[in-house]
Amino acid sequence: MSEYAIVLNQLTKHYGKHRGISNLNLTVNQGEFFGFIGPNGAGKSTTIRTLMGLIRPSGGNASIFGLDCQSQASVIARDVGYLPSENSYYENMKVRELLQYTADLYAMNCETKMYELSERLNLDLSRKIADLSLGNKKKVGIVSAIMTSPKLLIMDEPTSGLDPLIQQAFFSSHVLSEVQKLCDRVAILKEGKLVGIQSIKELRESGYKKVSLTAKTTIPRDFWGLPGIANYTESPDKTSVSFMYNGNITAIIDKLHLLHLDDVLLEEPSLEEIFMHYYE
């Protein structure tokens, strides 16, 4: 078996003239929690659906546990739990029937796990899926995805927490707090292209500081004259500014000394702010 859980090699998908994803290369190690972040339309779901064999790539290839995602999708599916971004369950079935159907499709007896997970998530098995709220439908998806004890769990935009039974996870989200809490590494996707892959630790220790300050006089933009300033915003009267900075810290302190400050705040930026930096 491959040492990698997932390998994307020049993976490309175009929908006619519309962009999907373009030349994605990445690897996910076994046992790793991997996040995939980007705004709506960046290509996260396209990547995941290609991994699941639902759509055919226009170029490149993808593999899971060393098996090709297109030609061996059904073999891969045996070891993969998948939570789609949209609820996709047979509405006229009861929750118990759908979960039993899932177990039957995997030829497994998952009754114990089904009851255990449903109880933990407070999911009523006797209700019809059509009558469930969106949140409860998502719970059905989570139970369905993990009750077969998959080796790999792929979750596309989950809104609920992950079950501790999971040993590996690959999921996408635009909710960064989820990614921040759960993942070891993240891939950042922008307009179908991979912008970067970094560990959460590296991302947070990238050297960026968030600088927010208010001065008694206006602060012209060219006052700073320093490299490493990004996401610069200022108030209409130009007395309050904030920006991301990853240059020499002494240089910025020296500049701050030259201002008549009312208030100053130097802090570690949130993951959202670092993430937005990639989208400048």
Add this chain to the structure above:
Amino acid sequence: MVIIALALCIFLMTPTYYSFLDAASVELFETMGTTDFYRSVGVSMEYLTSPLGIYGFLTSFFMIASGVFGMHFGISVHTRECTEGTSEYLFTKPFPRKTIYWAKALTVLIGVVVVGAAYLLASFLAMAMFRSGTPWGEFFLIALSLTLVTLFFAAMGLMVGILFPRNRSPLLTAGLVVFVEYCITSFSNIISNRAISFLSPYSFFGAAKISETGFYDMTYLGWGVLLVTLFLVLSYGVFLKKDIQFRS
């Protein structure tokens, strides 16, 4: 519902129509016997004087209903996964697409066979009520032709459903296609153009022709088998390769 409706209709309508037409045959022949109406549905006025003629006449109409059923079933067995948003659930389970394709095709086939069997049984009971000797061989061929036409449209429906998986009105599509096909047969009967008749399965199984020759026209039968095979091969090939469509 389709099973019950078709079976009940043929069971009740065959003796009823026979008694109507038996009583009014002279007047009907005078008013309609010379028009193109009977020619368009593939029977003659003389043929309608027998119970089997009435049965064949009614069956030609029930073939419209069964055709719509077959095509709707064939289309919706695929489009429902897309329109109801269950594709991502089904196609991420440990079954290859070929298994899913044949499971769906088999489901449609079983549905068609069940409808055909119920129609045959109800037809048999209706015909058994007539004391005069029914030519059971011809009767069986006419009754079976409804199943064959349904099967033809079901195979066509499978292909249409795979080619256009986002179709939200499979019943309308099926109704339109079947109606057009029926019109093609009527048109070809009226103008006596055999070439056009190859475009519609309703031309393949004319009741009067079956009674006349004692079997199906082998050219039509072979052509029908070829088309069904083509529908299945094409839909299978596309199904294996095409991107799964999602609810939008």
